Amino acid sequence: MGSGEVRFIGVVTRVDGDLSTIRVYEEFCPGLLGVESYSHLIILYWFHERDDAGHRGTLQVYPRRHGVNTLRGVYACRSPSRPNPVGHTVVELVGVDGCELTVRGLDAIEGSPLVDIKPYSPRSDSFPEARTPDWSKNGPPS
Amino acid sequence: MGSGEVRFIGVVTRVDGDLSTIRVYEEFCPGLLGVESYSHLIILYWFHERDDAGHRGTLQVYPRRHGVNTLRGVYACRSPSRPNPVGHTVVELVGVDGCELTVRGLDAIEGSPLVDIKPYSPRSDSFPEARTPDWSKNGPPS
Numbered sequence: 438m439g440s441g442e443v444r445f446i447g448v449v450t451r452v453d454g455d456l457s458t459i460r461v462y463e464e465f466c467p468g469l470l471g472v473e474s475y476s477h478l479i480i481l482y483w484f485h486e487r488d489d490a491g492h493r494g495t496l497q498v499y500p501r502r503h504g505v506n507t508l509r510g511v512y513a514c515r516s517p518s519r520p521n522p523v524g525h526t527v528v529e530l531v532g533v534d535g536c537e538l539t540v541r542g543l544d545a546i547e548g549s550p551l552v553d554i555k556p557y558s559p560r561s562d563s564f565p566e567a568r569t570p571d572w573s574k575n576g577p578p579s
Numbered sequence: 580m581g582s583g584e585v586r587f588i589g590v591v592t593r594v595d596g597d598l599s600t601i602r603v604y605e606e607f608c609p610g611l612l613g614v615e616s617y618s619h620l621i622i623l624y625w626f627h628e629r630d631d632a633g634h635r636g637t638l639q640v641y642p643r644r645h646g647v648n649t650l651r652g653v654y655a656c657r658s659p660s661r662p663n664p665v666g667h668t669v670v671e672l673v674g675v676d677g678c679e680l681t682v683r684g685l686d687a688i689e690g691s692p693l694v695d696i697k698p699y700s701p702r703s704d705s706f707p708e709a710r711t712p713d714w715s716k717n718g719p720p721s
Contacts, residue, residue: 474712521623
């Protein structure tokens with residue numbers, strides 16, 4: 438089946454309400470060239486507090502934050518307990534200061550390692566009419 | 580800086596035009612419970628042909644597929660050569676047959692290992708008005 442290694446490229450250094458500060462490690466900082474020309478970014482991060490056999494062995498959950506008691510597969514919800522603890526959030530880019538980004542809407546706790554940053558492009562990433570089950574319309578956005 | 584391990588949960592078994600078949604390994608297949616209630620999914624996969632020191636050491640590229648000769652950081656474009664070779668595509672879910680998904684629009688070659696599948700939710704993932712640089716509007720969608 439195989440496996441791969443991710444090297445963490447930075448860290449979430451601060452969470453203050455809906456604003457978060459991300460520090461990209463100096464080694465990877467040249468990768469930010471031009472990032473300010475985008476209003477939104479896709480942040481992939483590591484659920485480091487779920488990186489253990491128990492959480493990574495989770496395949497079905499009750500998405501109770503959404504007020505439902507129906508068992509769902511982890512590939513049909515955004516549970517942080519899942520085989521690969523990779524989180525995904527689309528954020529608004531508020532500011533760039535050297536190797537530091539300020540973003541709005543990142544759903545990651547302080548200290549979360551960063552896996553990747555990708556520019557958000559409506560052409561490939563925005564599907565406003567996508568269908569979701571009714572339960573997902575309650576509670577937090579993801 | 581640290582690192583993490585991803586275990587591949589499946590593979591892209593077939594690409595036929597804009598349709599692709601994904602097989603989730605039996606071990607992880609219970610994670611698909613309820614996935615058919617979504618019209619779109621986020622697929623995270625592994626650029627396995629770029630998983631070497633050269634490609635993973637790439638921090639800046641010329642996005643020539645988009646007809647530009649301006650150097651860009653890998654975090655300001657969707658280059659498959661990047662420190663962590665994780666690909667991200669939003670796809671339309673066409674069908675589910677046991678552990679196999681048929682999807683439309685996956686930008687991955689046959690044999691690509693799967694890292695994660697997340698349901699797409701417009702509430703958190705759709706930003707039709709997001710700003711992008713002019714060059715990204717030419718060429719392929721990502």
